[in-house]
Amino acid sequence: MPLSGADKEVIAATWSKVSGKSAAIGADAFARLLTVYSQTKTYFSHFADLSPGSANVKGHGAKIIDAIAKAATNINNIEGSLKVLSELHAYNLRVDPVNFKLLAHCILVSLSISLGADFTPEAHLAWDKFLCEVADVLSEKYR
Template structure:
């Protein structure tokens, strides 16, 4: 399922707000992930996993920055995230099931910080975008 022009416009509009606060959104989404899905902590055993720790903020910023690259390249998400996909599949060996879990936590975080109408169409566009990102990140596992 590809992104329509409306989807792309919705994603860009929402992401403009998210990308202005990458540490806030990224850290909160990661913290939600760790609290809701304990097994994801395995990859971060060397981190201080308390809410708003400097390590969670720094890694959260990396997550949002990577997603910003994808938003800036909506017509070539695979190309924009190619190196990140290789890293997660070949070096870090992250279980692919974790990407959709993080995507959900990102959606929840966006919804919690939304100051305007987060209608069903916008939410669906963000969900489609994050599903595309997840597919790209697991593509190297095949």
């Protein structure tokens, strides 16, 4: 389901409320991914420490959320914003594309925690649609 104009406005409004906490949100979402979906750890065997709060988790979480921020601020061109990452994950890293949907779910949880009451049902729906689109863009080179 494509993002509506209202969805885009909600994404922009809610992102402005959490952008100052983006690194913490990214680290939390990435730590959740590794904990809840432990099979994803296989892609990070080169990291010295995958425990929540480690420098590796914080650093990669920041990279993840920076990509989400880039897509959110270029919401009318998500594909262009994530083209390099899409190619990197498909051709070099060969990450199972199912993991993008798992990560999207973890980001939703982290956003919900960070936004609290501002994570309304409308915000949840808009972010879910947006993150599904992000996951689809990251997966499209696999087809």
